[in-house]
Amino acid sequence: MGFKDFCFKKSLWLFHFGGASCNNCDIEILDCLTSRYDVERFGMKLVGSPRHADVLLVNGSINKRDKKRLLEVYNQLAKPVLVVAIGACGCTGGIFAEGITFAGPVDKIIPVDVYIPGCPPKPEAILAGIVKLLNKK
Amino acid sequence: MVADLFYYFIYPGFLFTAVVGGLIAGVDRKITARVQFRKGPPVLQPFYDFFKLLLVKETILPAKGSKITFLLAPVFAVFGASASAVLIMLPLLGIDAGFRGDVIVVFYLLTIPSLSYIIGALASGNPLAAIGGSREMKLIVSYEFTFILIIAGIILKAESSTSLYRIIEVQQTGNAFIGTASGVLLFIAAMFCIQAKLGLVPFDMGEAETEIGGGAFIEYSGSAYALIKLTKYMLFFTLPALIILFFMGGVQLTGIHILWSALKLIAVILLITLIRNTNPRLKTGQAMRFFLIWMNLFVIVAIVLSYLGY
Numbered sequence A: 001m002g003f004k005d006f007c008f009k010k011s012l013w014l015f016h017f018g019g020a021s022c023n024n025c026d027i028e029i030l031d032c033l034t035s036r037y038d039v040e041r042f043g044m045k046l047v048g049s050p051r052h053a054d055v056l057l058v059n060g061s062i063n064k065r066d067k068k069r070l071l072e073v074y075n076q077l078a079k080p081v082l083v084v085a086i087g088a089c090g091c092t093g094g095i096f097a098e099g100i101t102f103a104g105p106v107d108k109i110i111p112v113d114v115y116i117p118g119c120p121p122k123p124e125a126i127l128a129g130i131v132k133l134l135n136k137k
Numbered sequence B: 001m002v003a004d005l006f007y008y009f010i011y012p013g014f015l016f017t018a019v020v021g022g023l024i025a026g027v028d029r030k031i032t033a034r035v036q037f038r039k040g041p042p043v044l045q046p047f048y049d050f051f052k053l054l055l056v057k058e059t060i061l062p063a064k065g066s067k068i069t070f071l072l073a074p075v076f077a078v079f080g081a082s083a084s085a086v087l088i089m090l091p092l093l094g095i096d097a098g099f100r101g102d103v104i105v106v107f108y109l110l111t112i113p114s115l116s117y118i119i120g121a122l123a124s125g126n127p128l129a130a131i132g133g134s135r136e137m138k139l140i141v142s143y144e145f146t147f148i149l150i151i152a153g154i155i156l157k158a159e160s161s162t163s164l165y166r167i168i169e170v171q172q173t174g175n176a177f178i179g180t181a182s183g184v185l186l187f188i189a190a191m192f193c194i195q196a197k198l199g200l201v202p203f204d205m206g207e208a209e210t211e212i213g214g215g216a217f218i219e220y221s222g223s224a225y226a227l228i229k230l231t232k233y234m235l236f237f238t239l240p241a242l243i244i245l246f247f248m249g250g251v252q253l254t255g256i257h258i259l260w261s262a263l264k265l266i267a268v269i270l271l272i273t274l275i276r277n278t279n280p281r282l283k284t285g286q287a288m289r290f291f292l293i294w295m296n297l298f299v300i301v302a303i304v305l306s307y308l309g310y
């Protein structure tokens, strides 16, 4: 593993995209930042601008309106970038998969690196997913 | 010539300040985490962030906006930070290089980083960046006047000398300025100015991640953002050093005095970190009122006191 890779993995900044979510996954993502789970241990932090982000967290089902916006956010990200689909909705569509406005799970729209299933996934599960992400490349 | 370049680029200029500043920023994040009962990132985290931004990430240019100004602004910021770092560190560490910069030069050089943030923000053509830039501008207008009054107070105390060497000399032969009543008042006002200059809570409205998504820096990515981070790390060392120079009698690098010098630095950093962790973000109007009315009154009282000999 080269120096570049090492630095990249040591400092992943997260940007959170919430699709048509039921808001439960959003709360669980925020849980990861609290003192109990503390993802800042791994050098991760939540940033406010897609320009600064290294990881795009997508949760919630993606409906027809979100699709355009998700693509736009993805194009605005400074590459290289990793994408994590969180929750049953992000991975497959979950309970919304048969809805009339559903526009396909996240991986049909943008490439996804890690899937974290669960409805909602526990913070522990999200941490486990993140560790997988760190070991992936 | 070679010595000058060495002073500027390596010690005590650019490289030295950047490395120590990075470590200080890491310690700051660690303390912040501790205050919030978290474990916190490793102390070397700022270096990882910097090298990731510099080496790995792509730099995106704004489609609408002045690209050259956008890219040059961070370069000027780094230049301003390192030039002021040299001029502050040389007297502080007791190195006598030919040019004896004084307080006024340092004052001007220290405004360069904030000004270039604003220029970069406005050049990006992003409305949120423009909001951040204008907030930053209002903040500068309010704290710079207080800052120049503080400098006036220091000059008065240092027997009307503007030389940084002289300011240290007066304190080392007599007492540190913080030992007097007027010194304490000036110190408190200076700490708030430093907080605003560093763009830390409660004066981080120009950046305000949760409100305007990074404000002035929203469009920056990759190496341009790395330079901005670098400027911030350097200022995180330079400004506390300036406080030590102004109020605590500088540092001495012999024997037991090294320990004292380190303790002074740690105390100032700790104070800054604790202020930033125990305060909410102020509104721009509140911050302006705070500086333009209260802090200015505070400093004027301090100047009058020091004129009367307290």
Ligand code: SF4
Residues within 6 Å of the ligand: A020, A021, A022, A023, A024, A025, A059, A060, A061, A086, A087, A088, A089, A090, A094, A095, A118, A119, A120, A121
């Ligand atoms: S996966 Fe479950 S908890 Fe998460 S957004 Fe979908 S329905 Fe809500």
